[in-house]
Amino acid sequence: MSHHPAPGSSLSAARRSRELTESVGAPAVDVLVVGLGATGAGAALDAAARGLSVVAIDAHDLAFGTSRWSSKLIHGGLRYLASGQFDVAHESAVERGTLMERTAPHLVRAQPFVLPLTPLVSRGQGALAWAGFRAGDALRVAARTARATLPAPRRLSAMETRHLAPALRTGGLRGGLLSWDGRLVDDARLVTAVARTAAAHGARVLTRVRALELTGTGARVRDELTGEEGEIRARAVINASGVWAGGLVDGIRIRPSRGTHLILRSDDLGPLPAGLHIPVPGETNRFVLVLPQGDGRVYVGLTDEPVDGDIPDVPEVPETDIGFLLDVLGSVLSVPVRREDVVGAFAGLRPLLDTTPADRPGVGARTADISRRHAVLTSSEGVITVVGGKLTTYRRMAEDAVDAAVAARRLTAGPSSTAALPLVGAAPPRALDALGAPRHLVRRYGTEAPAVLALTEHDPRLGERVLPGHPVTAAELLWAMHHEGALDEADVLDRRTRIGLVPADRSAALETVRELLEGATARQG
Numbered sequence: 001m002s003h004h005p006a007p008g009s010s011l012s013a014a015r016r017s018r019e020l021t022e023s024v025g026a027p028a029v030d031v032l033v034v035g036l037g038a039t040g041a042g043a044a045l046d047a048a049a050r051g052l053s054v055v056a057i058d059a060h061d062l063a064f065g066t067s068r069w070s071s072k073l074i075h076g077g078l079r080y081l082a083s084g085q086f087d088v089a090h091e092s093a094v095e096r097g098t099l100m101e102r103t104a105p106h107l108v109r110a111q112p113f114v115l116p117l118t119p120l121v122s123r124g125q126g127a128l129a130w131a132g133f134r135a136g137d138a139l140r141v142a143a144r145t146a147r148a149t150l151p152a153p154r155r156l157s158a159m160e161t162r163h164l165a166p167a168l169r170t171g172g173l174r175g176g177l178l179s180w181d182g183r184l185v186d187d188a189r190l191v192t193a194v195a196r197t198a199a200a201h202g203a204r205v206l207t208r209v210r211a212l213e214l215t216g217t218g219a220r221v222r223d224e225l226t227g228e229e230g231e232i233r234a235r236a237v238i239n240a241s242g243v244w245a246g247g248l249v250d251g252i253r254i255r256p257s258r259g260t261h262l263i264l265r266s267d268d269l270g271p272l273p274a275g276l277h278i279p280v281p282g283e284t285n286r287f288v289l290v291l292p293q294g295d296g297r298v299y300v301g302l303t304d305e306p307v308d309g310d311i312p313d314v315p316e317v318p319e320t321d322i323g324f325l326l327d328v329l330g331s332v333l334s335v336p337v338r339r340e341d342v343v344g345a346f347a348g349l350r351p352l353l354d355t356t357p358a359d360r361p362g363v364g365a366r367t368a369d370i371s372r373r374h375a376v377l378t379s380s381e382g383v384i385t386v387v388g389g390k391l392t393t394y395r396r397m398a399e400d401a402v403d404a405a406v407a408a409r410r411l412t413a414g415p416s417s418t419a420a421l422p423l424v425g426a427a428p429p430r431a432l433d434a435l436g437a438p439r440h441l442v443r444r445y446g447t448e449a450p451a452v453l454a455l456t457e458h459d460p461r462l463g464e465r466v467l468p469g470h471p472v473t474a475a476e477l478l479w480a481m482h483h484e485g486a487l488d489e490a491d492v493l494d495r496r497t498r499i500g501l502v503p504a505d506r507s508a509a510l511e512t513v514r515e516l517l518e519g520a521t522a523r524q525g
Contacts, residue, residue: 004451013487015485024231029233029235030411037242062192068348069348074108075181082132090143096182104190107190109183111291114156120332155176160175166271190391192495240385255354258347275291276332374396376404384404435450455475
């Protein structure tokens with residue numbers, strides 16, 4: 001196995017600087033993509049893989065917005081079945097299979113979930129949930145995802161339920177329901193892999209470049225590192241800026257919905273071999289998820305609350321959301337989880353398209369009821385905006401946006417090839433299992449894990465953990481700067497690794513990151 005990254009896929013400060021110079025004030029490229037979340041990075045890859053010349057920019061960093069605040073789940077679309085959105089459910093299941101079996105088997109694996117049948121879950125609710133899991137398995141079959149990839153749901157005895165979820169209160173527990181879904185090792189890592197795969201196909205991926213103004217033929221931009229302004233010209237412009245899309249193009253109305261997660265220490269909940277689906281008392285089709293991360297942390301989510309007003313760069317987590325999630329958690333656990341046990345929290349804003357009539361904005365539907373369908377809209381100026389959807393379907397959203405750009409601008413390009421295009425680091429499970437590198441590196445870097453490990457051969461100190469109890473090593477921080485486009489400590493702590501999700505951990509790791517950054521900058525200089 002080579003100890004080098006995929007050819008052309010390395011993103012770095014030096015490459016950014018060179019490609020920014022080549023892009024500003026230069027002749028038009030085929031496609032300019034604005035926004036480097038999952039959908040924007042996906043659009044850059046889709047266009048570049050068709051042989052189009054591509055520049056993709058973001059005012060901040062890869063996965064800076066909604067794409068790093070998800071549940072890290074790759075959903076089969078079960079909740080869309082419940083609301084009759086069969087097309088969205090099927091599309092989700094197909095895209096889940098694509099990620100798990102072809103494009104990113106190193107980053108997405110099967111996650112078991114237990115729904116405990118406690119006294120708070122009526123027999124009717126239990127029957128409904130079981131019917132839902134059976135329907136979800138039918139979706140898997142329709143999407144042609146192998147049974148070996150996602151096992152069948154099954155009923156559990158009370159003893160089996162306690163074995164898979166020892167933290168549950170045992171009184172009145174009459175069993176459980178076991179189901180499976182896809183889960184990412186980390187959502188921001190997926191975006192980084194997509195962006196680097198786009199770069200390997202020739203796309204120029206430029207972070208810290210803000211679009212000040214969009215037209216159908218390009219954008220006025222500012223380099224956020226130097227303050228210099230200029231113009232990037234393009235034959236087609238795709239606005240993939242998510243919840244901020246309406247700020248760049250007139251007539252786009254987004255109704256953001258806030259999804260909040262809490263972060264707990266695994267030690268506080270005890271062993272969790274499976275995740276948990278906890279029914280929200282009093283609601284038929286709403287669950288709180290307990291998601292063990294394998295890094296000493298557990299996420300508990302998820303809320304679905306409408307958000308009004310200006311869109312912040314980083315959403316705040318209100319105490320009401322924290323209280324709600326703790327209350328639901330407390331309804332099933334034997335150990336009380338207190339407010340002081342919450343070591344971190346994060347909120348993401350889903351960019352749902354507001355389809356209520358313009359004279360009655362925001363009337364009617366709760367955000368939980370707004371369709372998760374995505375939409376590709378073309379403005380009067382010719383800017384193509386892609387909104388809605390969700391992380392699981394990012395590839396399909398990107399394909400639809402590029403199809404629209406190719407058609408509208410009569411670009412010479414074939415059909416999308418991304419459904420069969422493995423991302424950087426991808427390989428079949430058997431090949432991944434055979435890699436000579438620690439499991440936690442293989443799960444995060446796939447076939448590049450030996451190259452990350454090789455850094456420690458030159459300097460054994462790079463093999464040390466950045467934080468006690470957290471698996472990330474110093475070598476991973478260095479890799480983030482040399483190959484994954486991290487430009488500063490926030491990129492490294494908050495997006496390439498997720499140390500920063502817990503403020504206390506972030507503070508503890510900051511000094512190490514600064515020293516490595518200074519060393520890397522000195523070597524590059």
